[in-house]
Amino acid sequence: MTFKENALGKISALSKAVLGLVIFVCLEYAVFSAFDFFHIDRGIYRGVYNFSVSAVTIAMMIIIHKISSTPGDPLIKLKKIGPDQAICLVIIALGMLGLVTLYISVADMISDYLASMKDAMEEYRESVDRYSDTPQQVIPLWDSILYIVVVCFIVPVAEEMIFRGVVFGYLRKGFGPVASVLLCAVGFGIMHGITIHIGYALACGIIIATCYYLTDSLIAPILLHMLFNVFGSGVAYVFALDEVKIPAETAHKILQGINITSLLFMPVSVFAFAFLLHIKRRNDGKKVVEEYKATHTPASEEEDPFADEGEETNTSVSAESEELA
Numbered sequence: 001m002t003f004k005e006n007a008l009g010k011i012s013a014l015s016k017a018v019l020g021l022v023i024f025v026c027l028e029y030a031v032f033s034a035f036d037f038f039h040i041d042r043g044i045y046r047g048v049y050n051f052s053v054s055a056v057t058i059a060m061m062i063i064i065h066k067i068s069s070t071p072g073d074p075l076i077k078l079k080k081i082g083p084d085q086a087i088c089l090v091i092i093a094l095g096m097l098g099l100v101t102l103y104i105s106v107a108d109m110i111s112d113y114l115a116s117m118k119d120a121m122e123e124y125r126e127s128v129d130r131y132s133d134t135p136q137q138v139i140p141l142w143d144s145i146l147y148i149v150v151v152c153f154i155v156p157v158a159e160e161m162i163f164r165g166v167v168f169g170y171l172r173k174g175f176g177p178v179a180s181v182l183l184c185a186v187g188f189g190i191m192h193g194i195t196i197h198i199g200y201a202l203a204c205g206i207i208i209a210t211c212y213y214l215t216d217s218l219i220a221p222i223l224l225h226m227l228f229n230v231f232g233s234g235v236a237y238v239f240a241l242d243e244v245k246i247p248a249e250t251a252h253k254i255l256q257g258i259n260i261t262s263l264l265f266m267p268v269s270v271f272a273f274a275f276l277l278h279i280k281r282r283n284d285g286k287k288v289v290e291e292y293k294a295t296h297t298p299a300s301e302e303e304d305p306f307a308d309e310g311e312e313t314n315t316s317v318s319a320e321s322e323e324l325a
């Protein structure tokens with residue numbers, strides 16, 4: 001491949017990845033406008049709003065996948081993952097939560113000395129608080145439950161189909177795995193906002209994209225994202241419901257226990273990453289061997305060019321022997 005062809009390939013891959021993000025932004029804006037047109041309060045019906053954005057996003061990403069995939073080279077890879085890989089992903093998800101917990105704790109300590117950081121932390125807490133703008137009492141219970149379900153299970157599918165599926169899928173066609181992971185993570189970070197979010201979103205983007213690369217399956221990042229959202233947000237949202245009636249002290253202890261556990265899993269997740277890499281190398285080695293066997297016939301099975309000649313010689317000798325007899 002010439003330098004020009006290589007450069008054009010990179011530009012094409014990057015342009016398609018950016019286009020995927022632009023399509024996502026346009027879809028979200030379309031749903032946003034539809035809610036405004038029908039005078040639906042997004043603060044009250046945030047569960048419905050998030051579900052609508054996620055649903056149209058998943059549908060569009062499936063269409064892009066169908067259009068951009070070729071036989072033997074799908075845009076979004078979706079293989080089965082083994083039990084050993086699933087265990088590694090659970091460990092990595094908890095370690096990733098520990099990393100974010102540590103990040104927020106450090107940012108919180110810095111905010112005691114920097115006014116700008118303090119404002120950013122307040123803005124961050126308001127953005128992750130379901131009831132910061134709208135009191136829980138005016139929100140239907142069904143929408144609060146829908147919001148929890150969407151955040152924990154549907155948003156991860158939508159976001160992974162965008163970032164690891166379509167964006168990373170295009171990037172890997174023009175860049176190496178390291179560059180693709182980093183570029184995808186930058187996009188993931190920027191789309192989460194240029195405040196406190198971007199730091200941990202960038203780190204999580206690198207971790208999740210790496211797991212996708214190591215497993216060749218979108219199931220891996222979806223599982224990671226779901227576990228992270230369940231333990232990082234979902235449990236807290238459930239405890240916040242008035243109908244659950246969990247004492248604040250008990251809820252605080254449970255959430256604190258989750259945070260401490262996630263911190264303990266941080267060093268263990270390094271070994272989980274190493275094991276995922278080992279599994280990938282093992283599977284790639286098996287694939288190479290299988291491809292070699294499929295294209296090369298073993299010497300013992302090859303046709304012996306002297307077989308017929310030998311057979312003819314033996315027949316002639318036998319005939320001469322019979323005549324002498």
